[in-house]
Amino acid sequence: MVYSYYPGCTLKNTAKELDECGRISAEALGFTLEEITDWQCCGGQYTSGKDEIVTKLSSVRALDDAKKSEQDLVTLCSACYNVIKQTNNAMIEDSDMQMKVNNYLKLDEPYKGETSVYHFLEVLRDKVGFDKVKEAVKAPLKGKKVGAYYGCLLLRPGKVLQFDDPENPKIMEDFIKALGGTPVIYNMRNECCGGYTILEDTDAAGRNTSKILLNAEDMGADFLITACPLCQYNLMQNSLSEKTPIYYFTELLAHALGLREKECFK
Amino acid sequence: MDKNKLLSEQVQRNSGVDVSKCMRCGKCTATCPNYDLMEYHPHQFVNMVENDKLDVLMKSSSLYLCLNCFACVERCPRGVEPGKLVEAIRLEAVRQKENNHLKPDQIVEKLTEGMPQQAITTAFRKYTK
Numbered sequence: 046m047v048y049s050y051y052p053g054c055t056l057k058n059t060a061k062e063l064d065e066c067g068r069i070s071a072e073a074l075g076f077t078l079e080e081i082t083d084w085q086c087c088g089g090q091y092t093s094g095k096d097e098i099v100t101k102l103s104s105v106r107a108l109d110d111a112k113k114s115e116q117d118l119v120t121l122c123s124a125c126y127n128v129i130k131q132t133n134n135a136m137i138e139d140s141d142m143q144m145k146v147n148n149y150l151k152l153d154e155p156y157k158g159e160t161s162v163y164h165f166l167e168v169l170r171d172k173v174g175f176d177k178v179k180e181a182v183k184a185p186l187k188g189k190k191v192g193a194y195y196g197c198l199l200l201r202p203g204k205v206l207q208f209d210d211p212e213n214p215k216i217m218e219d220f221i222k223a224l225g226g227t228p229v230i231y232n233m234r235n236e237c238c239g240g241y242t243i244l245e246d247t248d249a250a251g252r253n254t255s256k257i258l259l260n261a262e263d264m265g266a267d268f269l270i271t272a273c274p275l276c277q278y279n280l281m282q283n284s285l286s287e288k289t290p291i292y293y294f295t296e297l298l299a300h301a302l303g304l305r306e307k308e309c310f311k
Numbered sequence: 312m313d314k315n316k317l318l319s320e321q322v323q324r325n326s327g328v329d330v331s332k333c334m335r336c337g338k339c340t341a342t343c344p345n346y347d348l349m350e351y352h353p354h355q356f357v358n359m360v361e362n363d364k365l366d367v368l369m370k371s372s373s374l375y376l377c378l379n380c381f382a383c384v385e386r387c388p389r390g391v392e393p394g395k396l397v398e399a400i401r402l403e404a405v406r407q408k409e410n411n412h413l414k415p416d417q418i419v420e421k422l423t424e425g426m427p428q429q430a431i432t433t434a435f436r437k438y439t440k
């Protein structure tokens with residue numbers, strides 16, 4: 046299976062491991078991430094204003110590219126997933142938005158939300174199957190207690206994203222189990238890390254991340270995994286707690302599949 | 312018509328939020344990770360839009376403390392979606408001439424090692440026009 050892959054700006058820069066480990070793991074699991082040509086930054090967050098047209102265009106261009114390739118669109122970054130999926134939903138539900146965007150873009154054929162958008166984790170769950178992932182594991186994470194950090198962008202708004210139960214998700218826990226690890230449930234796993242407000246107020250972001258990390262530590266996590274570069278950065282940088290590192294979920298996957306060994310996962 | 316009234320209608324139209332659905336339970340504020348840093352809390356945003364206090368809200372620092380985390384949007388028992396209302400008001404604020412909350416020359420001093428590009432693009436998207 047070949048998917049149209051939207052990497053996003055951060056995966057080409059500070060989050061290269063998230064990208065590289067995702068691509069090699071995909072190949073090992075029998076699917077290919079084919080990068081969309083000339084993709085543009087999604088903007089990092091969706092603008093919910095109904096009169097916001099320009100901020101939707103880069104996502105629609107990527108969606109239309111996938112449509113022309115007759116492929117589903119896949120992302121690894123939670124933020125890109127959130128922006129592109131919400132944009133696609135607006136193109137389906139909001140006829141005024143659809144008309145204005147198409148009026149501007151002048152595509153060969155108007156884009157009306159035809160492309161399906163998936164996060165890489167959904168591909169593992171719904172297309173490959175976690176049982177198949179489990180069979181492909183070469184270096185199981187024996188004895189490792191792993192906390193899934195979902196944050197906001199994979200889950201909310203739940204009725205649009207339909208990724209998992211936004212208040213009690215389990216996809217990342219099932220992923221951890223498939224890799225042979227023990228998932229640790231902690232109640233802050235779907236609360237915000239502080240996001241982009243680190244540019245406004247570093248202390249505020251630090252306050253959020255400390256609560257999250259202390260909660261995960263209390264529940265016994267050895268380390269956390271995330272799909273979001275900004276969550277990873279905020280949790281690593283702004284926290285008072287240094288005991289619980291946070292890695293990209295694809296680093297864990299590539300290690301377990303025997304593709305890229307990492308000491309800390311042994 | 313009064314400017315505040317017009318703006319109140321505009322932000323409700325643009326956000327799709329119907330403030331009259333709010334039953335004042337305060338759950339949005341209780342779940343907001345930044346509520347205690349905010350001068351006006353999410354439930355107050357809803358109430359103040361209903362009472363046409365847009366001039367006050369548009370000057371408030373609370374606009375730039377909303378994380379866009381959508382916790383309040385997900386958890387409001389009446390489906391009011393206060394976070395979308397905050398966003399629509401912030402849009403009206405930063406769309407005013409020379410009212411960008413973040414300027415490109417401020418970025419250099421804010422950059423730290425390893426800061427993801429996503430942080431910068433998102434801050435620009437939310438704080439500027």
Ligand code: SF4
Nearest residue numbers: 333334336337339387
């Ligand atoms: S949670 Fe909803 S109903 Fe309750 S105060 Fe907030 S906006 Fe109003």
Ligand code: SF4
Nearest residue numbers: 343377378381383394
């Ligand atoms: S979206 Fe904004 S107002 Fe709503 S809970 Fe998050 S930070 Fe608070």
